Amino acid sequence: MNRKQLVKILRKNGYKATPQRLAIFELILSSKEHPTAEEIHNEVSKKFPSMSLSTVYQVLHLLQDLGQIMELKFRGQSSRFETNTTPHLNLICPGCGKIEDYNSNTIVKFWSKLENEFDFEALSQRIDGYRYCDVCKK
Ligand SMILES: [Zn+2]
Ligand SMILES: [Zn+2]
The missing domain is CATH 3.30.1490.190 (Ferric-uptake regulator, C-terminal dimerisarion domain)
Structure with a gap:
């Protein structure tokens, strides 16, 4: 999976491939840390200072609905996100x-x-x- 493929998937499903959506996806893709929404927000807001945490959540849920990322929930802790959706x-x-x-x-x-x-x-x-x-x- 890469940026180009994600653009295709977004458009096919009627969503715009906004720079914010692509930035969030690429951040998770390049991270080996299974980042939390807060960590993603911290990183991405360096490039997009006006982006709120709730926007980050919206994008994460969209990417999840499209099957491009996976949310790992942990009791009493923030969820973590990853792009590796194959069994591992x-x-x-x-x-x-x-x-x-x-x-x-x-x-x-x-x-x-x-x-x-x-x-x-x-x-x-x-x-x-x-x-x-x-x-x-x-
Ligand atoms: Zn440890
Ligand atoms: Zn994993």
Whole structure:
């Protein structure tokens, strides 16, 4: 997925490819940190100072409705967002909340096996693993 493809998807669904929408998407795309809406707002408002947090939320919900990003909800914490919508492992540190992505063929195969076995097509999926990161281990 890249900027060009997103422009196409937005237009196909009747939405304008505004610079703000593209900036938010590209920020999540380039981030390895699974940023929160607040973090996204902080970053994007450097370029678009008049953009409010609620606008950021609107864009995030739009991108989610279009299936281009995924929201990861955590109890008692802000949601995090990512563009990686293919089956993968989120390795989460319970100490600092940092999330790392692990992509592996094993997971993709495992997931399609499950879909076949139980005869469904997943709208989305989420696989989380918890372990302390190198910093928090100490
Ligand atoms: Zn940690
Ligand atoms: Zn992830």
